[in-house]
Amino acid sequence: MRPVVIAANWKMHTTPADAGELAASIAAATRQPGVVRVICPPFLSLEAVRRAVAGEGVEVGAQNVHHEASGAYTGEIAAPMLAGLATWVILGHSERRRDAGETDAVVNRKLQRALASGLRPIVCVGEQLEDRDAGRAEAVVSAQVRGCLAGLDAESLLAGGLVIAYEPVWAIGTGRTASGADAAAMSAAIRAVLAEVGAGTLADAVPVLYGGSVTAANVGEFLVEPSIDGALVGGASLKPDEMAGIVARAAVTATARAVVEAASRPADGPA
Numbered sequence: 001m002r003p004v005v006i007a008a009n010w011k012m013h014t015t016p017a018d019a020g021e022l023a024a025s026i027a028a029a030t031r032q033p034g035v036v037r038v039i040c041p042p043f044l045s046l047e048a049v050r051r052a053v054a055g056e057g058v059e060v061g062a063q064n065v066h067h068e069a070s071g072a073y074t075g076e077i078a079a080p081m082l083a084g085l086a087t088w089v090i091l092g093h094s095e096r097r098r099d100a101g102e103t104d105a106v107v108n109r110k111l112q113r114a115l116a117s118g119l120r121p122i123v124c125v126g127e128q129l130e131d132r133d134a135g136r137a138e139a140v141v142s143a144q145v146r147g148c149l150a151g152l153d154a155e156s157l158l159a160g161g162l163v164i165a166y167e168p169v170w171a172i173g174t175g176r177t178a179s180g181a182d183a184a185a186m187s188a189a190i191r192a193v194l195a196e197v198g199a200g201t202l203a204d205a206v207p208v209l210y211g212g213s214v215t216a217a218n219v220g221e222f223l224v225e226p227s228i229d230g231a232l233v234g235g236a237s238l239k240p241d242e243m244a245g246i247v248a249r250a251a252v253t254a255t256a257r258a259v260v261e262a263a264s265r266p267a268d269g270p271a
């Protein structure tokens with residue numbers, strides 16, 4: 001059974017002085033069974049968030065990591081520096097692809113570093129509006145997944161807990177979202193690529209999240225889809241009330257999945 005994951009991408013918001021309070025409010029507002037909660041603040045706020053959510057079952061992630069473990073890379077952050085601060089990392093977010101020139105090949109190297117360092121990766125993919133309008137959204141996203149996973153074996157991807165976030169670029173920060181059906185179709189396309197890499201096991205095991213203008217009001221449209229396993233939330237993740245609604249809806253899906261799973265398990269023996 002795949003976990004239901006709600007990951008907060010705080011982007012370039014909060015300071016070390018205010019991040020802890022916000023994280024504590026979100027943790028308190030989202031105490032729901034069965035949902036994996038992750039907060040990804042800016043690097044400088046990782047320590048404040050880690051302290052604030054200690055004992056709350058909320059996990060902490062970075063928004064990026066360099067592909068080398070150390071070296072002459074001014075201004076960069078290496079995986080060993082995150083030890084004790086973060087257990088997850090977002091890779092290849094479209095804002096980094098746009099602003100820092102990250103390509104699938106770069107994301108691939110970062111993914112290798114994350115896996116080698118025990119950071120659970122959330123690899124982001126998503127098409128531009130012109131790709132969707134031209135009917136090539138699935139081809140573009142499939143190629144991104146292939147490029148990001150190139151050369152990696154299913155075993156290490158499974159062991160590393162790979163998560164993929166489908167974030168259509170035109171839906172990020174715009175208030176527009178993909179439809180649940182379109183997101184589910186894209187999730188199926190992503191799983192088809194995962195099946196190329198590692199047969200059915202990888203395709204079945206990897207959580208696929210939707211991201212792009214997710215709010216408490218619209219998250220249900222995605223979570224009702226069996227192939228969507230949660231959300232990567234931007235703007236709304238800075239608002240405890242929104243996060244409370246999003247995680248509460250995610251808990252409904254997590255509970256329903258647990259019931260189906262329990263019912264499909266063979267009985268322990270004769271009654």
Ligand code: 13P
Nearest residue numbers: 009172173212213234235
């Ligand atoms: P918004 O939820 O603000 O659209 O951002 C989505 C996103 O980029 C999450 O990584």
